Amino acid sequence: MKLDKRDLQILAILQEEGRITKSELAARISLSPAACWDRLKRLDQAGFIKGYHAEVALEKIAPASQFLVQIELESHQAADFQRFEDAMQVIPQVVRCVAVGGGVDYFIEIVARDVSAYQVLIDQILESRIGVKRYFTFVVTKPVKESPPPLELLRGEGDD
Amino acid sequence: MKLDKRDLQILAILQEEGRITKSELAARISLSPAACWDRLKRLDQAGFIKGYHAEVALEKIAPASQFLVQIELESHQAADFQRFEDAMQVIPQVVRCVAVGGGVDYFIEIVARDVSAYQVLIDQILESRIGVKRYFTFVVTKPVKESPPPLELLRGEGDD
DNA sequence: AAACACTACCGAAGATTCTTCGGATTACTG
DNA sequence: CAGTAATCCGAAGAATCTTCGGTAGTGTTT
Numbered sequence: 001m002k003l004d005k006r007d008l009q010i011l012a013i014l015q016e017e018g019r020i021t022k023s024e025l026a027a028r029i030s031l032s033p034a035a036c037w038d039r040l041k042r043l044d045q046a047g048f049i050k051g052y053h054a055e056v057a058l059e060k061i062a063p064a065s066q067f068l069v070q071i072e073l074e075s076h077q078a079a080d081f082q083r084f085e086d087a088m089q090v091i092p093q094v095v096r097c098v099a100v101g102g103g104v105d106y107f108i109e110i111v112a113r114d115v116s117a118y119q120v121l122i123d124q125i126l127e128s129r130i131g132v133k134r135y136f137t138f139v140v141t142k143p144v145k146e147s148p149p150p151l152e153l154l155r156g157e158g159d160d
Numbered sequence: 161m162k163l164d165k166r167d168l169q170i171l172a173i174l175q176e177e178g179r180i181t182k183s184e185l186a187a188r189i190s191l192s193p194a195a196c197w198d199r200l201k202r203l204d205q206a207g208f209i210k211g212y213h214a215e216v217a218l219e220k221i222a223p224a225s226q227f228l229v230q231i232e233l234e235s236h237q238a239a240d241f242q243r244f245e246d247a248m249q250v251i252p253q254v255v256r257c258v259a260v261g262g263g264v265d266y267f268i269e270i271v272a273r274d275v276s277a278y279q280v281l282i283d284q285i286l287e288s289r290i291g292v293k294r295y296f297t298f299v300v301t302k303p304v305k306e307s308p309p310p311l312e313l314l315r316g317e318g319d320d
Numbered sequence: 321a322a323a324c325a326c327t328a329c330c331g332a333a334g335a336t337t338c339t340t341c342g343g344a345t346t347a348c349t350g
Numbered sequence: 351c352a353g354t355a356a357t358c359c360g361a362a363g364a365a366t367c368t369t370c371g372g373t374a375g376t377g378t379t380t
Contacts, residue, residue, distance in 0.1 A: 003221065011216050018178050018212030023337065035358050037339065048217050052178030053308065055210040056171050061163065062314040068260060068267055085304050092310035100228060102298035107228055111309045138262040144245045148213065149271045150252035154222040183366065195329050197368070 001046050006031065007039060008151050011048060015148040018052045064111055066140035067118050071106040074133040081105075087130045093121055115139070161206050166191065167199060168311050171208060175308040178212045224271055226300035227278050231266040234293040241265075247290045253281055264296075275299070 003011075009029045013020065020028075026036035043049060058064045073080055081099070088097040088108060096109040112118040118137075126132055163171075169189045173180065180188075186196035203209060218224045233240055241259070248257040248268060256269040272278040278297075286292055 008221075011214070011221070014214035015216055016211075016213065018214045021337065022339090032359050033338080034340085034360075038357075041339095046220075048220055050215040050217050051176075052212060052214050053176065054171070054174035054178045054212050056175055056308075056311070057208050057210050058309055058311075058314070060206075060208055061168075061171070061311060064309070064314050066258075068258075088305050092307075092313055094305060095307055095309050097305040098226070098228075098300045099302040099304055100298040101301050102296070104298070106304070107298065111314070113314055136262070138260040138264070138267065140258045141261050142259040144259055144266070145248050145254060145257040147252075147255055148216075149218055149224070149255050151216070151218075151221060153252055154218070154224050154271070154273055181366065182368090191328095192330050193367085194331075194369085198328075201368095 001042075003043075003048075007043060007048075008155070010036070010039060010043065012151050014049065014052075015151070018054075058111070063113055065114055065118065066143075067110045067112065068138040068140065069108045069110060069122070070104045070136040070138075071108060071132055072134040073105045074131045076105075080131050084130050084132070087125070087128065091121075091125070161202075163203075163208075167203060167208075168315075170196070170199060170203065172311050174209065174212075175311070178214075218271070223273055225274055225278065226303075227270045227272065228298040228300065229268045229270060229282070230264045230296040230298075231268060231292055232294040233265045234291045236265075240291050244290050244292070247285070247288065251281075251285070 006029050010025065013025060013028055022036060022040065023033050025040075026033040029036065031039075071084075073084060084106070085097070085099075088094050088106075093110050093112055094108050095111050096107075098107050099105065100107055110118060110121065112121060122135070122137070126135075166189050170185065173185060173188055182197060182200065183193050185200075186193040189196065191199075231244075233244060244266070245257070245259075248254050248266075253270050253272055254268050255271050256267075258267050259265065260267055270278060270281065272281060282295070282297070286295075
């Protein structure tokens, strides 16, 4: 499915303002609400929009710290990766997990009340026999920037 | 401002389904739409909700790769940190930047078309005299998990 | 215990928005 | 220059939003 300039505008706007009214969205891209509706429906059904989320001010609800953790596995069979990934899926405090190339196997991101809560969690992970050989922790001391990806910049000149 | 169980439910639901209708949200927490409205308005005005965002399927729009980069600065004066952080703010491809403790100074996350586009960007950063001493790149080979923080788990038993 | 303030709740109803529909316009195609 | 497809529009019923006045419960003061 091809996306034109207007479709990209829609996605870019929704990335920033997920709860904008459809009328306002239509006005932003200089279209009638009905035409905008057609496009939005099409984009949605084609799977370009994975979902909508509220960004909650975690720090106002409770004390919370973030930790970035490098993970190296003991063994690198397909089954070992699978076991580790399955384990990450079921731990709520693990808010993100990516496999990487470049010296280690995974980066995970953990949210915990404080350092000691983090330590308890990490100890549990280590003792649960999911094949973690080594890990290294980075405490997030300051969130500097967080912004959605620039949709326009990813497209070359000749793209449809 | 104090949050009761219902307020947390509201935030948790909105985190997952940012575009749920307010009537449906009210039904979920067993409240009338009007009562739910009061709470939502209160939460919003008190700044518990930073915003709403659509989650866009980047990979369907254009080829895109993610890179995690460890950054070490040459010098650690307050002004040096500031200059680096200011530089990160204005580069759209830098979708995230956090200061960390644990051997390096920053972690940044970059979205680029491919490895060569990433390399061009990194080279620009290095040549722009913002004090980067060393960096190390991890290519994201597989996004394993991505989920919002578990609001309930961060609260101890005695919290209000 | 009565009076008061405070909070959270509800139902009703006008205002706004959503969503569908049929038809007009434009652009590409054989 | 038909024919087809895609995109657009206005109108209008359906659904939702948002406000408002009023009720019930709770804790405090007198």
